[in-house]
Amino acid sequence: MYDSLKGFRDVYPAEMAAYRQVIDEIETTARQYGFREITTPALEATEMYVDKSGEEIVEELYHFEDKGGRDVALTPELTPTVARMVVAKQQELSKPIKWVSTRPFWRYEQVQQGRFREFHQTNIDIFGSSEPTADAEILAVATDMLTGLGLSADDFDFRVSHRDILTGLLESFEADVDTQDAIRVVDKRAKIDRDEYVEGLTDAGLSLDQAEQFDEWLRAGDDDLDALAEMSGSEQVADAVANLEAVLAAAEDFGVREYCTISLTTARGFDYYTGVVFECFDSTGEVSRAVFGGGRYDDLIEGFGGEPTPAVGFAPGVMNSTLPLLLQRAGVWPEEAVSTDYYVLQVGDTRPVAARIARELRESGHVVEADVSDRSFGAQMGYADSINAETVVIVGENDLENDEVTVKDMASGEQTTAPVDAFPGDHERPTYGDFA
Numbered sequence: 001m002y003d004s005l006k007g008f009r010d011v012y013p014a015e016m017a018a019y020r021q022v023i024d025e026i027e028t029t030a031r032q033y034g035f036r037e038i039t040t041p042a043l044e045a046t047e048m049y050v051d052k053s054g055e056e057i058v059e060e061l062y063h064f065e066d067k068g069g070r071d072v073a074l075t076p077e078l079t080p081t082v083a084r085m086v087v088a089k090q091q092e093l094s095k096p097i098k099w100v101s102t103r104p105f106w107r108y109e110q111v112q113q114g115r116f117r118e119f120h121q122t123n124i125d126i127f128g129s130s131e132p133t134a135d136a137e138i139l140a141v142a143t144d145m146l147t148g149l150g151l152s153a154d155d156f157d158f159r160v161s162h163r164d165i166l167t168g169l170l171e172s173f174e175a176d177v178d179t180q181d182a183i184r185v186v187d188k189r190a191k192i193d194r195d196e197y198v199e200g201l202t203d204a205g206l207s208l209d210q211a212e213q214f215d216e217w218l219r220a221g222d223d224d225l226d227a228l229a230e231m232s233g234s235e236q237v238a239d240a241v242a243n244l245e246a247v248l249a250a251a252e253d254f255g256v257r258e259y260c261t262i263s264l265t266t267a268r269g270f271d272y273y274t275g276v277v278f279e280c281f282d283s284t285g286e287v288s289r290a291v292f293g294g295g296r297y298d299d300l301i302e303g304f305g306g307e308p309t310p311a312v313g314f315a316p317g318v319m320n321s322t323l324p325l326l327l328q329r330a331g332v333w334p335e336e337a338v339s340t341d342y343y344v345l346q347v348g349d350t351r352p353v354a355a356r357i358a359r360e361l362r363e364s365g366h367v368v369e370a371d372v373s374d375r376s377f378g379a380q381m382g383y384a385d386s387i388n389a390e391t392v393v394i395v396g397e398n399d400l401e402n403d404e405v406t407v408k409d410m411a412s413g414e415q416t417t418a419p420v421d422a423f424p425g426d427h428e429r430p431t432y433g434d435f436a
Contacts, residue, residue, distance in 0.1 A: 018109040018334040023318050026122050030116050035100035040081045046071040048080050062106045064294055074106040074341025078123040086127055086307035094129030114322030123314030135276045136250030143256040150332030159263035160278040162244040168236030169217055175385045177205035180271050186269040218264040249274050274298045286323045341366040343384035347377055348397035360424050391431050407432050
């Protein structure tokens with residue numbers, strides 16, 4: 001007997017039915033905004049992740065040498081892959097490029113709430129527009145995905161920030177500051193104690209007083225961005241504030257401003273972010289980690305050898321992640337149950353007629369099962385009940401002698417007969433009520 005590996009899990013049909021509803025809603029919403037589906041490889045060159053994130057990323061990868069002697073890795077995220085894809089056909093692709101993809105990813109990291117070593121994400125990206133409208137559309141499609149799943153403004157909020165505000169504030173000090181290290185510390189602010197947070201900022205190059213001033217500015221900026229730009233005296237901060245306000249104004253026009261809260265301590269830890277960033281959180285705090293996040297990464301395509309191309313996107317985890325935890329907490333997680341429209345039950349030597357009925361029902365788009373195990377009447381009824389069949393069509397020898405089939409409603413237990421030649425006939429979804 002073998003057990004599944006730590007950080008990996010099996011998903012059986014009933015639970016998978018709930019996941020499928022979530023994935024379908026998210027993908028349908030993306031399509032409504034004009035995002036086009038792509039598919040991508042499960043393996044990429046390990047070097048691609050090292051070049052993007054540094055040698056330390058190797059510790060988080062499932063990587064190995066393949067039979068051709070190449071060092072390859074199971075993909076831990078999609079952003080480098082789509083950047084590579086854009087570069088490969090940059091001159092051929094109409095802009096803006098709007099792509100969506102749902103697929104599994106793998107990271108060798110500590111297993112915890114909503115975090116597994118194999119997980120599924122839906123990635124939504126826009127390439128080729130630097131306009132605030134593009135950022136706002138990302139916030140809008142994210143909102144519509146969540147509200148389409150049954151969540152409300154009481155269930156979640158987007159904590160929105162701007163990386164250039166953080167960079168501008170840090171560079172306004174007369175100090176040799178490693179801005180990327182400092183931003184990584186800000187990203188951990190809610191997860192570490194105050195002393196560790198301040199120590200991290202000083203390790204990045206700020207003095208103790210500067211670290212305190214920097215944190216005070218971040219908190220003040222949540223309430224008054226314009227005052228923050230004036231206090232810092234930084235042109236970079238002023239420009240970033242104007243950009244963030246433009247994004248939020250567009251979000252207002254798109255009807256999603258109420259879901260957005262300014263939070264300058266929201267930093268996103270990845271170095272490639274360049275502008276507006278955001279993270280989605282459970283408003284009640286019961287799901288303690290970010291549900292998902294995203295933002296602008298205008299330099300990544302150029303970093304992969306392409307022409308300068310602005311980009312913005314986000315990636316909700318749809319399986320083995322925190323989004324299902326939020327839906328469960330809010331009481332809107334889909335029912336974990338399989339469903340079947342029809343079960344065609346055979347009694348005696350009736351297979352030709354039963355097969356014809358099943359085939360015609362499937363041609364109308366219904367989910368239909370029929371016996372493939374030569375079971376008794378009782379066993380077939382028990383199976384039909386176990387798969388939540390809505391209607392059972394009984395094709396028995398005695399019925400056929402009368403040119404009839406029996407139509408049984410499984411919820412009520414009521415049944416009636418229908419002419420065999422008229423079933424399913426012209427009925428789009430024939431049920432007990434059509435013949436009673």
